[in-house]
Amino acid sequence: MLGGWDIAFLLLxxxxxxxxxxxxxxxxxxxxxxxxxxYIKGLLKTLEWATLRIQRGQKEKPNVPQQLANGIIEKxxxxxxxxxxxxxxxxSHPKNLAEGNFTLCDAFYFCKKGIENIVxxxxxxxxxxxxxxxxxxxxxTNNNFRYISVRLTxxxxxxxxxxYCVLLPLRITLAVIGLSWLVTGTTLVGLLPGCRMKNWLxxxxxxxxxxxxxxxxSATIHYHNKENRPKKGGICVxxxxxxxxxxxxxxxxxxxxxxxxxxxxxxxxQRSMVRSCPHVWFxxxxxxxxxxxxxxxxxxxxDKTKLPIxxxxxxxxxxxxxxxxxxxxxxxxxxTIYPVxxxxxxxxxxxxxxxxxxxxxxxxxxxxxxxxxxxxxWYLPPMTLQDGEDAVxxxxxxxxxxxxxxxxxxxxxxxxxxxEKVKESFKEEQQKMYSSMIVGLDCHETSVGPA
Amino acid sequence: xxxRASSLLRxxxxxxxxxxxxxxxSQITRLYSRFHSLDKGENGALSRExxxxxxxxxxxxxxxxxxxxxxxxxxxxxxxxxxxxxxAHFRPVxxxxxxKDGATGEPLNSRxxxxxxxxxxxxxxxxxxxxxxxxxxxxxxxxxxxxxxEQLGSIADRTIQEADTNGDMCIxxxxxxxxxxxxxxxxxxxxxxxx
Numbered sequence: 001m002l003g004g005w006d007i008a009f010l011l012l013x014x015x016x017x018x019x020x021x022x023x024x025x026x027x028x029x030x031x032x033x034x035x036x037x038x039y040i041k042g043l044l045k046t047l048e049w050a051t052l053r054i055q056r057g058q059k060e061k062p063n064v065p066q067q068l069a070n071g072i073i074e075k076x077x078x079x080x081x082x083x084x085x086x087x088x089x090x091x092s093h094p095k096n097l098a099e100g101n102f103t104l105c106d107a108f109y110f111c112k113k114g115i116e117n118i119v120x121x122x123x124x125x126x127x128x129x130x131x132x133x134x135x136x137x138x139x140x141t142n143n144n145f146r147y148i149s150v151r152l153t154x155x156x157x158x159x160x161x162x163x164y165c166v167l168l169p170l171r172i173t174l175a176v177i178g179l180s181w182l183v184t185g186t187t188l189v190g191l192l193p194g195c196r197m198k199n200w201l202x203x204x205x206x207x208x209x210x211x212x213x214x215x216x217x218s219a220t221i222h223y224h225n226k227e228n229r230p231k232k233g234g235i236c237v238x239x240x241x242x243x244x245x246x247x248x249x250x251x252x253x254x255x256x257x258x259x260x261x262x263x264x265x266x267x268x269x270q271r272s273m274v275r276s277c278p279h280v281w282f283x284x285x286x287x288x289x290x291x292x293x294x295x296x297x298x299x300x301x302x303d304k305t306k307l308p309i310x311x312x313x314x315x316x317x318x319x320x321x322x323x324x325x326x327x328x329x330x331x332x333x334x335x336t337i338y339p340v341x342x343x344x345x346x347x348x349x350x351x352x353x354x355x356x357x358x359x360x361x362x363x364x365x366x367x368x369x370x371x372x373x374x375x376x377x378w379y380l381p382p383m384t385l386q387d388g389e390d391a392v393x394x395x396x397x398x399x400x401x402x403x404x405x406x407x408x409x410x411x412x413x414x415x416x417x418x419x420e421k422v423k424e425s426f427k428e429e430q431q432k433m434y435s436s437m438i439v440g441l442d443c444h445e446t447s448v449g450p451a
Numbered sequence: 452x453x454x455r456a457s458s459l460l461r462x463x464x465x466x467x468x469x470x471x472x473x474x475x476x477s478q479i480t481r482l483y484s485r486f487h488s489l490d491k492g493e494n495g496a497l498s499r500e501x502x503x504x505x506x507x508x509x510x511x512x513x514x515x516x517x518x519x520x521x522x523x524x525x526x527x528x529x530x531x532x533x534x535x536x537x538x539a540h541f542r543p544v545x546x547x548x549x550x551k552d553g554a555t556g557e558p559l560n561s562r563x564x565x566x567x568x569x570x571x572x573x574x575x576x577x578x579x580x581x582x583x584x585x586x587x588x589x590x591x592x593x594x595x596x597x598x599x600x601e602q603l604g605s606i607a608d609r610t611i612q613e614a615d616t617n618g619d620m621c622i623x624x625x626x627x628x629x630x631x632x633x634x635x636x637x638x639x640x641x642x643x644x645x646x
Contacts, residue, residue, distance in 0.1 A: 072481050074643040089639055102606050104614070104622075105631055107513060107572055107589065108639045114517035115541050116642055117507040119485060124505055128488065413506060422506040431512050431595030438606070439598060 019173055027215045028208040036372070040220055040348075043371055047347055050152060051134040057148035072120045082433055085109045102438050122322075122411060127418045128357075129350045130321050136347045138370065163369045167218070171368040174216030182209035183272045190275025199305075202276035203254045210250040217244065218372035223252050228379035230255070230308040230338035233301050235330060238340040239402055240312035241320040242353040243360070244367065245342055248375060255310035256280060256300065260287055278306055294333055301335040308338065313395065314415045319352040320344050322409035326399045328391040339380040339398050341406035348372040356418070378405045459487075460531070468532065472539035472559060478644055482538065486531050496528035497521070512593045516572045524577075540568045543641040563628070565640040570627050580621040583607055 026033050089105045132141055137159050185205035192198045214221070229252070230236040236255060238245060249255065258280045261270055270281055280300055286292055300306055313326035320343065331337065344351040349370025353363050367373070380401055385394050396412070403410035460483050468479055489501050502518040503509050511517065521529045521537045529537075539559040557563060573581045573589050586607045594603065614622045614630045622630075 072478070072485065072644060074645055089634060102590070102610060104573075104610065104627065105569075105634045105639070106593070107569060108634075108636075110511055110513040110593065111517060111569060111572060112541070112640060112642065114508055114511045114514055115538065117505055117511070118489075118502065118517075119482070119538065119642065119644075121505050121507045123507065124488070417506050421503075422509045426510040427512060427514075428595055430510060431593065432597050434512065435594040435597035438594065439602065 019170070019177075023170075023174065023215050024177065024212060027211040030207075030211060036215075036218060036220055039218070040372060040374065043348065046155065047136055050137055050155065053152055054135060054148055057152075073116060082109065082430070083437060086434075086437060106434075122409075123413045123417055126318050126322050126324065126411070126415075128319065128354060129352050130319050130346050132346055136371070138349075140366070141350070159371075163371070168365075168368055171216045171218070174212055175364075175368070178209050178212035178216055179269065181212065182206070183269060185209065186272045186276040190272070199277065205276065206250065206254055206273075210247050213247050214251050217247070217367055219244075219248065219251075220372060220374045221248055221251060222376045223379070224376065225379045226252070228338065228381050229253055230340075230379075231336075232306060232308060233304040234308045234336040234338050234382065235297075235301060235333070236308050236310045236338045236340055237313050237326070237330060237398060237402075238310070238342055239320075239323045239406065239408065240314045240317055241342065241344060242317055242351045242363070244351055244373065245312070246310070248342060248373075248377060249310060249340065252377070254307050256307040258282075258297070258309055258311055260284055280309065290329065294329065297330075297333050298335075301333065313399075316415040316418055317353045317355060318415055319354075320346070320408070322411050323399050323403040323406070324411050324413055324415040326395040328395050331385070331395045331398070332391040334385070336382045336384050337394075337398055338382050339402050341376075341378040341380065341402045341408075343376045343378075343406040343408070345374040345376075348374045351375070376406075380405055459483075464531075468535050471532075472535050473542055474535065474539065474644070475646055478646065479535070482535065483531060486534055496530045497534065498528055512595070513572065513589070516575075516589070516592070520568065520571065540565055541640060541642045543643065544637045560641070562636050565636050566628055566631065567624065569636075569640065570624050573622075580619075580623055581627070582621050583611060586610060586622075 022033060022035070086106055086109050089108055090101075090103050129141075135141060137156050139156075139160070182205065185208075186202065189198060189201045189205055192201070236249070238249065246257065254277075256277070256279050257273070259270075259282070261267060261281045261283055270279070273279055274281060278300065280296055282293065282296075297309060300309060311330045313330050314324050315327050318324050349367065349372060351367070351373060358366065383394075383398055383401070385391070389397075400410050402408070460480065465476060465479050468474065469476065474482070486497065489504070490497055491501060491504070492498070499518055499522070502521070503514075508514050508517070521534065523529075523533065536559065542560040544560055544562065570581070571577070573585055575585055575588065587603060590603050590607060598606075611620060611622060614626045616626055616629070617623070
């Protein structure tokens with residue numbers, strides 16, 4: 001007769017061998033057994049069925065309001081400028097050009113713009129999760145979806161069980177294995193003397209760890225245009241949605257990371273990583289010295305044996321519906337820029353890290369209890385600074401290319417507005433533009449700050 | 452957008468707001484989501500700082516005046532009803548209006564009430580007259596430092612001269628309305644809300 005402990009031990013052995021055999025080993029060799037594909041296909045079918053069911057349910061109950069996913073205000077066909085709008089306002093007003101061109105109705109323009117921005121603005125919506133067109137059977141995205149049918153509720157309940165009791169333990173196991181492998185592996189490789197073998201081993205350790213972590217999130221990544229993959233001595237820039245971006249990109253290539261040294265678990269990982277291959281970690285005090293930072297990055301890319309640097313020029317996490325201002329620092333260093341666009345499919349899980357609302361641990365837990373992470377990665381052709389172009393213009397050019405490829409809105413607003421106030425200079429630009437309309441000054445601004 | 456925001460809004464409240472403002476059910480729930488997402492303190496009311504957090508509004512030269520319009524005399528908080536009442540002024544004017552009073556006994560989004568809203572942007576002390584000083588204040592807000600005091604002063608004088616019919620060197624609401632009678636207020640002071 002087997003005792004209780006023996007049974008538990010057997011189950012544990014079974015569990016470990018399943019995990020190792022079916023997930024770890026294929027992950028390490030970059031082979032897919034197809035489980036994730038089947039899972040994703042099944043999930044898609046279920047979500048499509050759920051969407052149809054909800055739409056049918058809403059038609060049957062006409063007093064239940066429909067979900068408006070396209071915003072509150074009708075989109076303009078062609079956006080108009082301050083001059084055009086105020087010009088139109090004044091058209092019907094008798095003009096008297098003796099002492100400057102002001103009319104009482106000019107205020108209407110600013111008033112309407114202001115109220116429009118109160119109802120719906122381009123910036124604040126980027127710092128919270130994207131709204132879905134239709135419910136994806138996760139409690140957390142349940143905006144206003146009322147009870148529709150028994151079957152839907154059962155599927156939802158089943159989903160909760162699968163996600164929390166089956167997938168979550170599995171994913172946590174994988175994440176733990178992946179990270180401990182990273183720490184031990186890189187420390188071991190770090191003991192070797194510098195040579196080709198060491199670099200090869202280091203790359204191997206890094207990639208297998210990231211692959212394991214990707215399985216730990218049920219990540220399905222589609223890479224496009226692999227011929228444009230970042231090469232050594234270059235700088236890879238991408239739009240930033242969450243810390244998971246690093247796992248997503250590092251599944252298909254090795255990068256040198258840039259960032260601040262943290263304490264705690266993060267610090268341990270960072271310190272061991274840098275033993276096996278050069279990453280660029282800064283102390284907190286060093287980050288403030290822009291020249292020192294630029295110098296270190298320049299030295300890194302000058303050495304053609306070192307891995308390409310991975311930088312997120314937005315400087316903060318944005319919710320993957322838009323690309324916000326790229327800080328020009330990375331574009332001043334010289335070197336070839338390899339732009340990469342990352343777009344997550346929001347139906348399977350919300351990848352955005354709202355750092356104001358969730359700390360790192362709750363964020364990771366939310367990731368691990370989502371359906372899956374499905375995303376597309378596009379490698380764009382390399383870009384360099386052109387003659388006579390300044391860093392800001394170059395940064396905007398790269399940003400537009402990424403936004404265009406990923407189907408994201410291209411904004412000039414600074415992601416730092418998440419926490420900070422907007423600069424007064426933008427208001428002054430508006431005032432200057434309006435003044436030139438009143439008194440016909442010669443300085444016409446061609447850009448009205450962030451459009 | 453808050454995930455359970457709409458569940459904090461009761462059906463009776465929605466019906467009352469519908470009657471008072473003319474917004475549809477779904478527009479009200481949508482705007483409640485927006486109200487909730489602006490309300491960082493989560494206390495059911497917005498303060499001036501909550502509005503200032505919208506970057507595009509913060510750079511609007513008349514931003515402060517617009518924000519002011521939401522707050523009743525001397526108060527620092529605006530609740531959802533007040534929020535909706537102010538936004539109702541910007542509903543497009545339709546032919547089948549069936550709802551209730553603004554200050555003039557007409558629907559909140561009538562031409563007169565829209566003009567009154569704009570008038571109050573200028574008339575800070577609510578004495579129903581736009582004085583030369585009040586006009587100068589608003590002008591200064593809109594042009595910043597780019598125009599001299601003298602030039603601004605003469606612009607203000609000319610504007611008052613054009614509008615003032617009873618010679619009191621101020622613009623009353625009637626004079627304001629008269630000057631702007633040919634302006635398409637209904638379109639210029641309306642926002643096309645999706646239904």
